[in-house]
Amino acid sequence: MRTIKQTKEIAVVGSYDVVVCGGGPAGVFAALAAAEVGAKVALVEQYGFLGGMATAGLVMPLSVFTYNNEQVIGGLPWRFIKRLEAMGGAHIETPLGNVAFDPELYKLCMQQMVLEAGIELYMHSYLSGVEMNGTRVEAVIIENKNGSEALEAKIFVDCTGDADLAYMAGVEMQPQNGEPLQPLSTYFILGGVDTASPLVNEAMHHNKQGVNCHCLPMREYLLENAAKLNIPEFGGPWFCTTLHEGCVAVNMTRTAGNACDNRDFTAAECRLREDVFRMAQILRENFKEFEKCYVAAVAPHAGIRETRRIKGAHTMTAEEYVSGYRYEDSISRGAHPIDIHATKGNNQNVTFLEQAAYVPYRALFTPSHPNILVAGRALSADRKAFASMRVQASCMGTGQAAGVAAALCAKENSSTDSVNINRLIEILRNLGAAI
Ligand SMILES: Cc1cc2nc3c(=O)[nH]c(=O)nc-3n(C[C@H](O)[C@H](O)[C@H](O)COP(=O)(O)OP(=O)(O)OC[C@H]3O[C@@H](n4cnc5c(N)ncnc54)[C@H](O)[C@@H]3O)c2cc1C
Structure with a gap:
């Protein structure tokens, strides 16, 4: 070079x-x-x-x-x-x-x-x-x-x-x-979510010792329908309250990549941004608690584990x-x-x-x-x-x-x-x- x-x-x-x-x-x-x-x-x-x-x-x-x-x-x-x-x-x-x-x-x-x-x-x-x-x-x-x-x-x-x-x-x-490295994930915040519903309210509070806090009913549905719905690679999903009614932070996207290699990380960041909007659409179309949701914020930086x-x-x-x-x-x-x-x-x-x-x-x-x-x-x-x-x-x-x-x-x-x-x-x- x-x-x-x-x-x-x-x-x-x-x-x-x-x-x-x-x-x-x-x-x-x-x-x-x-x-x-x-x-x-x-x-x-x-x-x-x-x-x-x-x-x-x-x-x-x-x-x-x-x-x-x-x-x-x-x-x-x-x-x-x-x-x-x-x-x-x-x-x-x-x-x-x-x-x-x-x-x-x-x-x-x-x-x-x-x-x-x-x-x-x-x-x-x-x-x-x-x-x-x-x-x-x-x-x-x-x-x-x-x-x-x-x-x-x-x-x-x-x-x-x-x-x-x-x-x-x-x-x-x-x-x-x-x-191997753990995957990268871009978090996003959804607005317009029914945060008072039992499904979301339960999932967005991480208060129990000794259990995985992912939203199990949604995970099972997404895994069963992954091919039919053309769902990108995903984890969880995990939701967390941002302390504001109607808003949740979502941890769901994921892709392999090395954040210490600029080209690899750039490509991963772009893939993950596409996936954020695809995930929001999937949630909107498949879960009534999310039917009015919209992407309020995408993390400025992909999450590095x-x-x-x-x-x-x-x-x-x-x-x-x-x-x-x-x-x-x-x-x-x-x-x-x-x-x-x-x-x-x-x-x-x-x-x-x-x-x-x-x-x-x-x-x-x-x-x-x-x-x-x-x-x-x-x-x-x-x-x-x-x-x-x-x-x-x-x-x-x-x-x-x-x-x-x-x-x-x-x-x-x-x-x-x-x-x-x-x-x-x-x-x-x-x-x-x-x-
Ligand atoms: C998808 C995902 C889910 C996670 N879930 C959880 C969870 O549920 N709970 C939890 O507690 N943790 C979770 N983590 C882990 C946690 O967020 C991080 O491991 C933690 O923030 C690491 O802290 P840190 O201070 O070491 O590094 P960082 O939080 O990465 O902070 C490093 C800082 O250095 C700055 N910086 C980096 N390089 C430079 C440079 N060259 N020049 C100037 N500034 C620089 C960055 O901008 C940043 O502000 C998760 C992580 C990911 C990716």
């Missing part, structure tokens, strides 16, 4: 203790936690709003903050949920601890918390590169309407979901090429995870079932947990790169443990832990592998983390 060489001078526009890349569930709580511990923090986000998959992907509900009514994710993420609830933007389902939300109030609430914490926010800014000194990151390069800009920091927290920063810095990744993760100092295994193994460096929890959607077809493999799991700090860094931490979807876990940890409350929990660790490392000028674990755990407990 023909290549072009470019060299350019890039202005360093900010110098921080901690730079967090990615303003999704993990990144926002990494930034808030680092600021809470006194660090000077910048947060970089490609969109003009925060929330990641919750808002750009319209992925709902937020799963899960409790296990059998026991709080498993506390601290700053829970403070956010209670504040969103007080704004009229969250509905906490019990006993499961799923949270349904209004995506627009979610964006507003998160933005308020970030700005009140004094975090410098770089929105509309795409992380495009890293400036390295050996295996140490000196600065990240971002692209926005001002051009290319560099942000320096002592510690960088990668919360891009796809481990973009770590990947660019040369951190070893998993899974390796060729291993799985891409690459780092190979960290420790890779959490499914065995550790389901046995509730409590590591010496446990910094967060997970309570969602192990939830693996087949790459192709309608199937899903769900293993319900018998207890909430623990997450070790060592899943958030690799000793090879002394000033990078990773939180959220890109942490170091095998495919099964990951399939539980990928949900949003769990990502918020690891974000919170990474933020505190980053602030400590910055304060002590230490590398990520020599953080004072006892101090880290003490601060997290004081914040309210249930560890």
Whole structure:
């Protein structure tokens, strides 16, 4: 392939203790936690709003903050949920601890918390590169309407979901090429739905422990009539209340694809947008509860379940995870079932947990790169443990832990592998983390 060489001078526009890349569930709580511990923090986000998959992907509900009514994710993420609830933007389902939300109030609430914490926010800014000194990151390069800009920091927290920063810095990744990835799905919001009907009302509240929350009667009908109705590949369907009468968020489309390959992802995004409107038509023509429905919103970004993760100092295994193994460096929890959607077809493999799991700090860094931490979807876990940890409350929990660790490392000028674990755990407990 023909290549072009470019060299350019890039202005360093900010110098921080901690730079967090990615303003999704993990990144926002990494930034808030680092600021809470006194660090000077910048947060970089490609969109003009925060929330990641919750808002750009319209992925709902937020799963899960409790296990059998026991709080498993506390601290700053829970403070956010209670504040969103007080704004009229969250509905906490019990006993499961799923949270349904209004995506627009979610964006507003998160933005308020970030700005009140004094975090410098770089929105509309795409992380495009890293400036390295050996295996140490000196600065990240971002692209926005001002051009290319560099942000320096002592510690960088990668919360891009796809481990973009770590990947660019040369951190070893998993899974390796060729291993299966869970499918992509574009969420959409339907208006004009009979949300008071028993079928929809039951399906849009995810409040029961130990059951799959898909709408079983609709699934059975759709599977039976898949060929006759020419239904594209689908999952669920799952519905979730957006807290507004007549509206539901729908998780139903799906296609195979690799979101870290631009051509593959572009093609998938286009297929999924076609499928959204086809699904809405199928629902309208086959279910009386949906006969007046219309597509009120399509998620700006296709939903990504799985891409690459780092190979960290420790890779959490499914065995550790389901046995509730409590590591010496446990910094967060997970309570969602192990939830693996087949790459192709309608199937899903769900293993319900018998207890909430623990997450070790060592899943958030690799000793090879002394000033990078990773939180959220890109942490170091095998495919099964990951399939539980990928949900949003769990990502918020690891974000919170990474933020505190980053602030400590910055304060002590230490590398990520020599953080004072006892101090880290003490601060997290004081914040309210249930560890
Ligand atoms: C179809 C589907 C259904 C799901 N169902 C549920 C569910 O029911 N409950 C649940 O809790 N979770 C669910 N999830 C999982 C959950 O939404 C994600 O795993 C979770 O949001 C991951 O959080 P994160 O912060 O790691 O990453 P993300 O939410 O992906 O956030 C990453 C952020 O980084 C930004 N970013 C990425 N790259 C760059 C870059 N290079 N430069 C600048 N910014 C960048 C993105 O814009 C985004 O804001 C589902 C996911 C999908 C796809």
